[in-house]
Amino acid sequence: MTAAPVETGPRGSSERGKLARARLLRSLLPALSLVLVLLAIAWLNPRAISYFGFSLMLNLAIPIALATIAQMFVIAGNELDLSIGTFVGFVGCVTATWLKDAPLVGVVILLASIGVYALLGALIHLRNLPSIVVTLGMSFVWQGLAILTLPKPGGKAPDWLLSLMAFKPPLVPFPIIAALLIAAVVYFGLMRTSYGVILRGSGGNAAALERAGWSLLKTKIVLFALAGLFGVLSGMALIGITTSADANIGNGYTLLSIAGVILGGGEFVGGRVSPIGAVIGALTLALAASPLLTFMHIPPDWQVAANGAILIIVLAARVLISRRER
Amino acid sequence: MASLRLLLAKPWIWSFIGAALVWLATVTFTGGYGGGGMITAALSLAVFTVIVGVGQMFVITLGPGNVDLSLPANIGLASAVAMKVMDGNDQMIAVGLLAALACGMAIGAANYLLIWALRIPPIIATLSASFIIQSIDISYGRGLQIKPPPGFADFANRQILGIPVLAILTVLFTIGAAIALQRMIYGRSVLAIGQNIRAAWLAGVNVGRIRFLTYTLSGALGGLDGALLAGYFRGANVDIGNEYLLASIAVVVIGGTSVAGGKANVPGVWGAALFLVLLLTMLNTFGVSAGVRLLLTGLIIVGVITAAGGQKALR
Structure with missing residues (x-):
């Protein structure tokens, strides 16, 4: 919505300074x-600001951050993925069943599902389809597959995965390290490599x-495959x-992931x-969603509303800043 | 022959053909049993999709990015409002319907306010709004056990010669919507904005007012739908509108309305709604499990959209 400000002629240095400040803000x-x-949480409950408190509060931040990054890749190409939530649920069901009982089959299923995502990207580009409708349809497909994989809640995570997620590093809680790692890897890949520029350019x-001379088909396939990869993670x-697992475990992630990208400064x-903003947005949502x-x-009735309100407040703040940017 | 070719050129005919094929497949499966009853049931259920579908159609016709994602939450809240206002009392039916309409219109107006004031894409605006509406509904409708007034429930379920009264009224309503779309200044303005918002503005269309009216209309239809659903299913429910997020968008697209905006099709909404309802009936008749039903519904929607192809905005 907000176009990049166009440099028109010379500006006074004070005006340029104001512009830079607005951008920084x-x-x-x-x-x-x-x-x-964080300040609000610290004020309301100082004891939450501790190693243990953060481990507990940010417990679910890692999957939310990964889903947000998946959504971010799709949004970078000017599309929207309304199926990421049920996809995360489907992956969860496969992880708790096949990946534990027959790891090889599990890996093949997960790789194939990333392949389906890549195909969707190709389909959307080749047939010029609206991504909202295609992914809305796919959300039913993933949910159906999830129910078929795991008709009743249950299953069990593979032991290696359990011990990985229960990892307790010294000093800094694991979710924070994981968030930093995710942000750093994706930032480097998308913002600092030459093909990352091409990927973002396909949306620009x-x-x-x-x-x-770049293939738009290829960029769309890569963006969707990356979304599938991060959805699997x-x-x-x-x-x-x-x-x-439970077939409905990921349903809330569609909205969380979109909100996370937008909170993180995505357009x-x-x-x-x-990418860094998206991870921060996901952390904010994870903290604001329930601990705060x-x-x-x-x-609990009003927690969903609070999420919506936070989104609206941040967007309103952005409008105020963007106005100054012009 | 020429008239047949003319008919086949209409984009909406395919959704009716699809609906007829699904019906034939089901009737063949049951050996001809229950074919008529199936049409009656399909008509009564399709009505609810058509009402929100028409609202969604006007919104989508406004152009790329325009979509109302708050309809499910809107329907849920309006169903609770209608049941509370009616309070099981036959005299309050009209008041309850008006209250549901007003509730829906307020939601639609709030949606546009967000879009306009925050200059954000309608997707995120209606999404944020739906979070808040959902919470209001959960808090307002908690433990709501009010049954609809007997007169209202009868009305929502009444049939004349096997045709639901609601379906007849909805056909009249859609004819009105088609006239509004093709023959009235409002509808022509919606189409013009969808084709080229700047050109429409330069031609003197009051873009802001038309968009405001369209979102309010979509909200109002969502509210009306909520009240009727509560009457038909004999009670309000937070989740009553959940399936209408996909359904409202899908019937618009399958019915031949362009997602890029500027091209709408009212008859197609009916065909697509019947197609979707009959599809679910067919899968239920075949006795497939919930998982397979979801899987096939999703695959068929993606398949139909792929076959229909899309024309994106020529931006």
Whole structure:
């Protein structure tokens, strides 16, 4: 929605300084929201700010962050994935059944599901389909497959996954290390490599990329395959924490992942996404979703509303800053 | 022959052909048993999809990115509001319907307010709004055990010669919607905005007002749908509208409306709604499990969309 400001002629140095400040503020907005939520938690319950407190509060942050990164790849190509939640649920069911009982079959299924994602990217590009409708249809497919894989809640995570997710490093809680790692890897891949620029460019100006000789089909396939890969990682991480699965376990992740990308400073169009912001957005949501609201004694009924309200407040703040940016 | 070719050129005919094929397959499977009853049941259920489908169609026709994701939450809240206002009392039916309509219109107006004030894509605006509506509904409708007034429940279930009264009224409503779309200034303005928002603005269309009206209309239809659903299923429920997120978008697209906007099709919404309802009936008749039913529904929707192809915005 907000186009990049175009440099028109010379500007006064004070004006340029103001512009730079507004931009800095805008890029710091995700981090500021996270700090705000942390301060609120610290004020409401100082004891939560500890190694143990963070391990507990950020328990589910890793799968949310991974799902958010998956959604971010799709959004980078100007598409939207409404099936990521049920996909995470499907991966969870496979992880808790096949991956434990017959690891080889499990790995093949998961690789094949990434392949399905890549195919979807190709289909959407070749037939010029609206991604919302295709992925909405796919959400039923994944949910159906999840129910077929695991008709009743149950199953068990593979032992290696359980011990990985229960890892307790010294000083810094595991979720924080994992979040930093995810952010660093994706940041380097998407923002610092030359093909990462091409991938983002396919969302920024597809026509220009195509004229420059890049295959848009390939970029779309790669973006969707990456989304599938991170969706798989998210489902596996989730089962490593919950230890058993349920066909509906990931349903909330579709909305969380979209909200996370937007909170993290991503734009719906134009390939403007930020991996670090997305991870921060996911952490903010994970903290704001329940620990903060529980400390504030907000009844569970209103926790969904609070998520919506946080989203609207951050977007409103962004509009105020963007106005100054012009 | 020429008229047949003309008929086949209509984009909406395929959804009716699909619905007829699904019906034939089911009737063949049952050996001709229950074919008529199936159509009656399909008509009564399709009504609810058609009502929200028409609202969604107007929104989607506004152009790329325009979609109302708050319909399920809207339906859920309106069903609770209608049941609470009616309070099982036959005299309060009209008041309850008006309350549900007002509730839906308020949600639609709030949606547009968010889109306009925050300058965010409608997807994220209606999504954030739906979070809040959902919470209001959970808190407002908690433990709501009010049954609809007997007169209202009868009305929602009444049939004349095997044809549900609601279906007849909805056909009249869709004819009205088609006239509004093709012959009235409002509908032409919606189409113009969908084709080229800047050109429409330059041509003097009040873009802001038309978009506001369209989101409010979609909200109002969601509210009406919630009240009718509560009457038909004899009670309000937070999850009553959940299936209408996919259904409302799917009937619009399968029915031949362009997702890129600027091209809408009212008859197709009916065909697609009947197709979807009959498809579910068929899968239930075949006795497939819930997992297979979901899987096939999803695959068929993706398949139909792929076959229909899409024309994205020529931006």
